[in-house]
Amino acid sequence: xxxxxxxxxxxxxxxxxxxxxxxxxxxxxxxxxxxxxxxxxxxxxxxxxxxxxxxxxxxxxxxxxxxxxxxxxxxxxxxxxxxxxxxxxxxxxxxxxxxxxxxxxxxxxxxxxxxxxxxxxxxxxxxxxxxxxxxxxxxxxxxxxxxxxxxxxxxxxxxxxxxxxxxxxxxxxxxxxxxxxxxxxxxxxxxxxxxxxxxxxxxxxxxxxxxxxxxxxxxxxxxxxxxxxxxxxxxxxxxxxxxxxxxxxxxxxxxxxxxxxxxxxxxxxxxxxxxxxxxxxxxxxxxxxxxxxxxxxxxxxxxxxxxxxxxxxxxxxxxxxxxxxxxxxxxxxxxxxxxxxxxxxxxxxxxxxxxxxxxxxxxxxxxxxxxxxxxxxxxxxxxxxxxxxxxxxxxxxxxxxxxxxxxxxxxx
Amino acid sequence: xxxxxxxxxxxxxxxxxxxxxxxxxxxxxxxxxxxxxxxxxxxxxxxxxxxxxxxxxxxxxxxxxxxxxxxxxx
Numbered sequence: 028x029x030x031x032x033x034x035x036x037x038x039x040x041x042x043x044x045x046x047x048x049x050x051x052x053x054x055x056x057x058x059x060x061x062x063x064x065x066x067x068x069x070x071x072x073x074x075x076x077x078x079x080x081x082x083x084x085x086x087x088x089x090x091x092x093x094x095x096x097x098x099x100x101x102x103x104x105x106x107x108x109x110x111x112x113x114x115x116x117x118x119x120x121x122x123x124x125x126x127x128x129x130x131x132x133x134x135x136x137x138x139x140x141x142x143x144x145x146x147x148x149x150x151x152x153x154x155x156x157x158x159x160x161x162x163x164x165x166x167x168x169x170x171x172x173x174x175x176x177x178x179x180x181x182x183x184x185x186x187x188x189x190x191x192x193x194x195x196x197x198x199x200x201x202x203x204x205x206x207x208x209x210x211x212x213x214x215x216x217x218x219x220x221x222x223x224x225x226x227x228x229x230x231x232x233x234x235x236x237x238x239x240x241x242x243x244x245x246x247x248x249x250x251x252x253x254x255x256x257x258x259x260x261x262x263x264x265x266x267x268x269x270x271x272x273x274x275x276x277x278x279x280x281x282x283x284x285x286x287x288x289x290x291x292x293x294x295x296x297x298x299x300x301x302x303x304x305x306x307x308x309x310x311x312x313x314x315x316x317x318x319x320x321x322x323x324x325x326x327x328x329x330x331x332x333x334x335x336x337x338x339x340x341x342x343x344x345x346x347x348x349x350x351x352x353x354x355x356x357x358x359x360x361x362x363x364x365x366x367x368x369x370x371x372x373x374x375x376x377x378x379x380x381x382x383x384x385x386x387x388x389x390x391x392x393x394x395x396x397x398x399x400x401x402x403x404x405x406x407x408x409x410x411x412x413x414x415x416x417x418x419x420x421x422x423x424x425x426x427x428x429x430x431x432x433x434x435x436x437x438x439x
Numbered sequence: 440x441x442x443x444x445x446x447x448x449x450x451x452x453x454x455x456x457x458x459x460x461x462x463x464x465x466x467x468x469x470x471x472x473x474x475x476x477x478x479x480x481x482x483x484x485x486x487x488x489x490x491x492x493x494x495x496x497x498x499x500x501x502x503x504x505x506x507x508x509x510x511x512x513x
Contacts, residue, residue: 089494090495102488129450132450132451133450133468135468136451136468137469139451139469140465140469141451141453141457141465142469143469371458371484371485372452373457373488373489374488376454376492383494384494384495385450387452387497391452392452
């Protein structure tokens, strides 16, 4: 048996495609999704991979141990040019298969658990309150990314890890440089700067043990012959610092835009604070901020609903499209804070924004809590918040998968 | 209804403790703890939501009217 479609086929759908609306996938994805659950798409380097838009198929593939997340494999697809940078091969935790993945993930589970997120809630509420006070004191207009959406997750992750927040301008800029790079060389340069910074920070923690934060704790667990080498620790620090602030800040920003552009839904949320957790999950579903639930490579031939994913073929699960599978989400392009039905506190959680399988987002409890606090504090304190530029004038990220805006001017 | 959770599979996502807080909790290590291995039928919807949402397939629930819970399946 041979793969029916040549890898170089120029007629294949080119992935990725930019959104024209901040909370909806491109119309090209929508047309693709209407044709079936799996599709062959062409990447920047001319290689072709599977793009999964069906929710059930995505869950099965992401939970299938025959699908590898190992980015150091030669057959692992580089979905964007930046992902060809050596710094991304491998990424800690999400770029490893069991057993190494499971060992590192469990090492971090206590720090990112539901209980930990609940314990941090009060301090995040205080932080959000202080940031809104600052905006009100300064007066309109405000730039919501810099004044609010970025400092919340950035301060939370730096405190959790034990990274000095005083260095935030550096690590935030390098993270954007890494995640928004248009070339492997640019990504590598930004990633290397972050690596050197964290390497030095960990050296300081080794010299002065007993500090607070995850990194100080893990310094004591480093064993060059064991489950956590020093290089593993730097790699984990890098992944947690990057993963801990950029996507959450952009999810706050795009969530605010989505709410402001759906005043009836914002009013429904404000009139019933009990709907907040479900509303946050509905925003996570709609915005699908990373646009991707996961990328894998098949290690064996896998049959799925009449399709055969061959060993060595890459698979990209689209979160924006699996989150719009009408079999799971009726009228899927509609934003509805009551979609989950409110029968159960977890009823809005069927979206695949955080992925599925063993690699489902480590920080999801923390992210949900930060989002709940960010939206409720902001709209409680500034109920007449509005965009200070027209929606189509927002400077949006382009050419990649991570969605976002460069700035978010607001007034009241 | 018989409920089991496999701590070797658990990745501490937390959905079960949100969905069915009288049945599931998490220990200091962040991993699942079953509080009630034989909860009443009134919790079935919540427990089945927990089973469905568990990303690492660590939870198993015996269907109504059957015996003990099966081993969690992938």
